[in-house]
Amino acid sequence: MSAPESVDTLRGALLYQGKAKQVYATPDPTRILIHYTDGATAFNGLKKANIADKGAINCKISAFFMEKVAAAGVPTAFERNIGDRDQLCKKVDIIPVEVVVRNVVAGGLAKKLGLAEGIKLPSPLVEHFYKSDSLNDPQINEDTAVLLGWAQPHELLAMRDYALKVNAVLIAFWAELGVDLVDFKLEFGRVALDGSVGAPTAVVLADEITPDGSRLWERGTGRKLDKDVFRRDLGDLSETYRELYKRIFGESL
Ligand code: CDP
Numbered sequence: 084m085s086a087p088e089s090v091d092t093l094r095g096a097l098l099y100q101g102k103a104k105q106v107y108a109t110p111d112p113t114r115i116l117i118h119y120t121d122g123a124t125a126f127n128g129l130k131k132a133n134i135a136d137k138g139a140i141n142c143k144i145s146a147f148f149m150e151k152v153a154a155a156g157v158p159t160a161f162e163r164n165i166g167d168r169d170q171l172c173k174k175v176d177i178i179p180v181e182v183v184v185r186n187v188v189a190g191g192l193a194k195k196l197g198l199a200e201g202i203k204l205p206s207p208l209v210e211h212f213y214k215s216d217s218l219n220d221p222q223i224n225e226d227t228a229v230l231l232g233w234a235q236p237h238e239l240l241a242m243r244d245y246a247l248k249v250n251a252v253l254i255a256f257w258a259e260l261g262v263d264l265v266d267f268k269l270e271f272g273r274v275a276l277d278g279s280v281g282a283p284t285a286v287v288l289a290d291e292i293t294p295d296g297s298r299l300w301e302r303g304t305g306r307k308l309d310k311d312v313f314r315r316d317l318g319d320l321s322e323t324y325r326e327l328y329k330r331i332f333g334e335s336l
Contacts, residue, residue: 117170125314135321139167141293148292159288175272179214185266241286265298
């Protein structure tokens, strides 16, 4: 009889130590375990803190949204939560191109173009950034990604299509809860279609969908309900995330 599925039986070697997550091998080479920590960083690691229960809150929120977007036709690497802070996911080859979708001007876009935050865009803006901590994730365009071999044209098309689908799902969900989705970042990866080396690959949504990588503004008041609370010292991020959790799940953590 095989051992019951638990974090202890699944967790193998540490493969990657991220800012807010750790990635572990599992006994199945096609699967990884993602562990959500309470760590928070901003400004590429210059500002750091521990936010009580953030890992458990984000693990549950990300699983909830991954299931929602999968039901809307976006393939994802997410499989299921194991306990409170761990997720079993397909192992992917991460595409080093981050996709940001914006509905409202804020953050880096406002700064770069000297615009006020809060200007509503007439339709969603899709932007691309090269995933590189040492370079501070510089903005690129799709041609750069293709010509430097980071992604193929059909992969970028799929990423754009999936990102806009995720946007539509999230906008509608948050609107019901009185929250405007301002922007968010997604990461994608490749999975081998039949598991063998050299097999054709498909693009799937990887990483997370959480308030760490989104901007969420309360409708009417504009109050920030995302990691900007931490980046900009606007209040207690743990309390903010607990409030989001309660709005989504209807109960406290
Ligand atoms: O947040 P920041 O001003 O650094 O950059 P942005 O381009 O305005 O970020 C757009 C959205 O992507 C925000 O919701 C960020 O939280 C998210 N983002 C992220 O999750 N990770 C990054 N490395 C950059 C942005």
